[in-house]
Amino acid sequence: xxxxxxxxxxxxxxxxxxxxxxxxxxxxxxxxxxxxxxxxxxxxxxxxxxxxxxxxxxxxxxxxxxxxxxxxxxxxxxxxxxxxxxxxxxxxxxxxxxxxxxxxxxxxxxxxxxxxxxxxxxxxxxxxxxxxxxxxxxxxxxxxxxxxxxxxxxxxxxxxxxxxxxxxxxxxxxxxxxxxxxxxxxxxxxxxxxxxxxxxxxxxxxxxxxxxxxxxxxxxxxxxxxxxxxxxxxxxxxxxxxxxxxxxxxxxxxxxxxxxxxxxxxxxxxxxxxxxxxxxxxxxxxxxxxxxxxxxxxxxxxxxxxxxxxxxxxxxxxxxxxxxxxxxxxxxxxxxxxxxxxxxxxxxxxxxxxxx
Amino acid sequence: xxxxxxxxxxxxxxxxxxxxxxxxxxxxxxxxxxxxxxxxxxxxxxxxxxxxxxxxxxxxxxxxxxxxxxxxxxxxxxxxxxxxxxxxxxxxxxxxxxxxxxxxxxxxxxxxxxxxxxxxxxxxxxxxxxxxxxxxxxxxxxxxxxxxxxxxxxxxxxxxxxxxxxxxxxxxxxxxxxxxxxxxxxxxxxxxxxxxxxxxxxxxxxxxxxxxxxxxxxxxxxxxxxxxxxxxxxxxxxxxxxxxxxxxxxxxxxxxxxxxxxxxxxxxxxxxxxxxxxxxxxxxxxxxxxxxxxxxxxxxxxxxxxxxxxxxxxxxxxxxxxxxxxxxxxxxxxxxxxxxxxxxxxxxxxxxxxxx
Numbered sequence: 001x002x003x004x005x006x007x008x009x010x011x012x013x014x015x016x017x018x019x020x021x022x023x024x025x026x027x028x029x030x031x032x033x034x035x036x037x038x039x040x041x042x043x044x045x046x047x048x049x050x051x052x053x054x055x056x057x058x059x060x061x062x063x064x065x066x067x068x069x070x071x072x073x074x075x076x077x078x079x080x081x082x083x084x085x086x087x088x089x090x091x092x093x094x095x096x097x098x099x100x101x102x103x104x105x106x107x108x109x110x111x112x113x114x115x116x117x118x119x120x121x122x123x124x125x126x127x128x129x130x131x132x133x134x135x136x137x138x139x140x141x142x143x144x145x146x147x148x149x150x151x152x153x154x155x156x157x158x159x160x161x162x163x164x165x166x167x168x169x170x171x172x173x174x175x176x177x178x179x180x181x182x183x184x185x186x187x188x189x190x191x192x193x194x195x196x197x198x199x200x201x202x203x204x205x206x207x208x209x210x211x212x213x214x215x216x217x218x219x220x221x222x223x224x225x226x227x228x229x230x231x232x233x234x235x236x237x238x239x240x241x242x243x244x245x246x247x248x249x250x251x252x253x254x255x256x257x258x259x260x261x262x263x264x265x266x267x268x269x270x271x272x273x274x275x276x277x278x279x280x281x282x283x284x285x286x287x288x289x290x291x292x293x294x295x296x297x298x299x300x301x302x303x304x305x306x307x308x309x310x311x312x313x314x315x316x317x318x319x320x321x322x323x324x325x326x327x328x329x330x331x332x333x334x335x336x337x338x339x340x341x342x343x344x345x346x347x348x349x350x351x352x353x354x355x356x
Numbered sequence: 357x358x359x360x361x362x363x364x365x366x367x368x369x370x371x372x373x374x375x376x377x378x379x380x381x382x383x384x385x386x387x388x389x390x391x392x393x394x395x396x397x398x399x400x401x402x403x404x405x406x407x408x409x410x411x412x413x414x415x416x417x418x419x420x421x422x423x424x425x426x427x428x429x430x431x432x433x434x435x436x437x438x439x440x441x442x443x444x445x446x447x448x449x450x451x452x453x454x455x456x457x458x459x460x461x462x463x464x465x466x467x468x469x470x471x472x473x474x475x476x477x478x479x480x481x482x483x484x485x486x487x488x489x490x491x492x493x494x495x496x497x498x499x500x501x502x503x504x505x506x507x508x509x510x511x512x513x514x515x516x517x518x519x520x521x522x523x524x525x526x527x528x529x530x531x532x533x534x535x536x537x538x539x540x541x542x543x544x545x546x547x548x549x550x551x552x553x554x555x556x557x558x559x560x561x562x563x564x565x566x567x568x569x570x571x572x573x574x575x576x577x578x579x580x581x582x583x584x585x586x587x588x589x590x591x592x593x594x595x596x597x598x599x600x601x602x603x604x605x606x607x608x609x610x611x612x613x614x615x616x617x618x619x620x621x622x623x624x625x626x627x628x629x630x631x632x633x634x635x636x637x638x639x640x641x642x643x644x645x646x647x648x649x650x651x652x653x654x655x656x657x658x659x660x661x662x663x664x665x666x667x668x669x670x671x672x673x674x675x676x677x678x679x680x681x682x683x684x685x686x687x688x689x690x691x692x693x694x695x696x697x698x699x700x701x702x703x704x705x706x707x708x709x710x711x712x
Contacts (some may be wrong), residue, residue: 151678164687166652173656173664216650216683218667220495255629273611275573294572296525304529311574327572331520 002138004203009072010141012268013245013288014320015205021313021350022071023343024143027329031075033336033348035062045082046092050077053127061133064073064139067335069343071323072140072204073132077125079147079208082189083156085121086113097161102336104156104211105167106177110182114279118196125193126200133201135347144202146194148209149231149252153179165214172223179223187227191234198236198244206247206269209232210277213252218255229263247290254279272327277315286319293342295326298334302341311343318353358494360559365428366497367559367587369601369622369644371677377669377706378427379699380499382452382525383685384419385432389692391578400481402448403440406433410484420495422692425699428560431488431553433481435503436565437471439512442469442479453517460512461523463531472545474552481549481638482556489557502550504606505542506580507589516638521570528579535579543583545625547590557619562588562603562625569608576612585619594666603646607684610635617642628683633671644677649698651682654690658697665701674709 003012008022008194030036039059043049050056060076066243081097084090088289104115118126133142157179171179194205230248248260249269260268261283270279270291278287297308309324316322324346332338347348360366364378386392395415399405406412436454440446447455460466474482489498511517513524513535527535544570550561568580588602604616605625616624617639626635626647633643653664665680671677680702686695 006603011377120570154477166655166687166689168653169650170655173650173653175659178478183658213629217634220629252608252629254633272572273608275611277572294525294575296520296522297529299522299526308529326704329521333522 004141005138006071006140008202009323010245011243012320012323013247014243015024015288017320019351020347020354021316021322021324023346024070024072024161025063025326025330025339025342026072026074028070028074028339029248030061030330031332032330032334032339033062034154041214046080047090050081051124053131055122056128057131057135059130061135061340061355062183064136067340067343069347070140070279074143074206075129075132075145075202076211077114077128077142077145078144079151079210080121080155081125082116082146082186082193083152083308085116086156086189088156098155099160100156103159104182105171105217107178107181110178111187112186114197115185116193118189118193122193122196126196129197129200129202137269141203143247144194144197144205145232146190146205146207148207148212149183149190149227150215150225151208152186152190153182153208153223154211156182165211172200173220176222181244183223183227187230187234191231193316194231194235195249198239202244203240203242204245204247204266205235206249207265209248209250209253212250216256220250220253221259221311224250225256225259225263232264247323249290257283267323269325270327275315275321277317280321282315285321289316290323290325292325292327295331295334297331298338298342300338302338306345306349307339309333309342310349313346314351314352320354324350338354360497361494362427362496365679366559366598366601367611368676368679369603370599371641371644373676374708375689376710377672377678377680380426380428380430380437381419381682381686381695381698382430383587384426384430384695385415385689386686388690389422389431390685390697391422398685403434403446406437406484407480412484413487413491414485417491420492423696423699425619425696425703426496428499429488429692430562431481431485431493431501432515433484435501435507435566436511437481438472438502438549439508440544441456441472442512442541442545444512444536448538455516456512460538461516461527461535463534466534469538471541472549474545474549478549478552482552483639485553485556496631496692497691498557498560499603500550500553502546504560504562504563504568504580505539505583506568507544507547507564507566508546509538510567511536521567521578528575530638532578533638539583540581543586543590547587550587551592554595555588558600559596559598560603560622561603562605563621565604565606565609568606573611576606576609576643577615579613580606581615581619586627601644603679604638605646613638625681626683628708629710630672632668632678635674636672636677639642644679645672645678646681648683651684651687651690652692653688654682654698656694658694661694661697662701662705665698666705667710669702669706672709676710680706
């Protein structure tokens, strides 16, 4: 167990004092980086990259090598590894989102689905975690992650990406017990998956509830939040002598922060539609906040990026409990120099909020 | 001027007592109706239908003939008539969203854009309004509408639909004065457009801010809300001896209802992510509320639809100021019988909330 040289990110998650606001970026190992595109071209397709622990480690570390400011690494993987391990046959078509060879639409489909045992079915993920952790050698903490049960269920029922989640919502409104059966299997699978990531070396975990924001207020609670709550309840709380904080991110969930803050998550991810000052006032000191710059700000000039970083730091104000991030993943068209300007601005401008 | 036989919708907008909660449905004249598909097939493409006042009138009235419960008609038209009249060349490709032959990306592009004069450039819309109004013969009120300046600007800058509004947001963050120039021209054009709809017979108007929810809290105020405020300020307040209420609908705007309630709009449209009881508590009696059932509920059984209607009515509770609607437009795959079950349920179940 190597000593952690930079624990800013973990400290901020626990709302402990830090010297500057820690920063990382969703999809920081991704297509906006030429070195990522080169490794991916060598690996073949996207899933070959995810399934190769050495290559996954290589791309995970690329942004850290380029940007000395980054305060966390995040496992390079996909949110759909679990449905794939359930036997649905994940594949990616060029220019399209993810697809499954099989979708699940009937009671028989859902009853036939196994609960995934990570130690048997997803060793490529835990191997990637332990490889990355070893290669990081204590530079920064490593974040593990999963998609939320609701989010995974939409891909499984629709057979891929969707604009309106028509089939999943029809099931939700007409056969809620069937959707619950699917979600229950996902809760068990995901809890095991995150625990195995933690045991393999993930020092914090994030639940990506990418599509929770498509639900009604009531449906969000029943089909997305409560299942995530059950996952959080089942996670290993401490490992290697440290707490393992959970970050809960529902994109489009700005109206539900109070409920999300009651789940036991250490931090809530905010997308850019939420004012961070108001969010802080609403959740009080129950949770840390992660976010929340509009990823599109990275298309603007470094000067403008710096202004926007300053506005968000000012919104959060004095004191610990803020992890700077975008409000969603960085997009492929972003200039890597602009990402660098973003990280620099966070460290430079935030020092003033952590004095005394 | 024919007497209005059913003024429930207008009364509810003014928060006056009604016998039952009025109901209409966004995109109620649309592809889910076989009679609409037949008229559209005759007319040729979608814009030919919009540009033919008799055909536009015919499809506007179709849902009213099928569903006796409907308490309002809405002009059949498109939100992109104004950019088209500015010379961008709107067209629709099968299976794709709307497209423009020309997009606007430079200062020269935007400076060259005219402000639209509805009386010269969009007579097909005002002709449709007066034709529909005449054919309605006082059955129910007629709603006019427009897209919001921000929403129209996204289509104009991107050249059509977009997932992330990349070019528009790059302009917003890097050349805000340029985007403001475009939005200023849209504000003038839209104000005139809605006023001409009112003079032609529209008895209420709705501003569809379809993409305001993609903005950050600060950008929403500057680039979407304030321009809409200026439109509302410039509208005819009373016509034919009645107030002309404005409905403001920002999809994804649930975090901003308090600000929206200060614009002078009579009512706010709510999408289904917002809890209507909480929305009512937040805006008090400043505005009426319109919405907000998840359109996907219409895929469920009539029994389930009825339950969901009951839950929303219960959420709003006693008293006037609620117009029932979906939280977004009805989708083409919906069974027309399910739409009927929805409208029936609203009238039947709401009577209890309007007694005494």
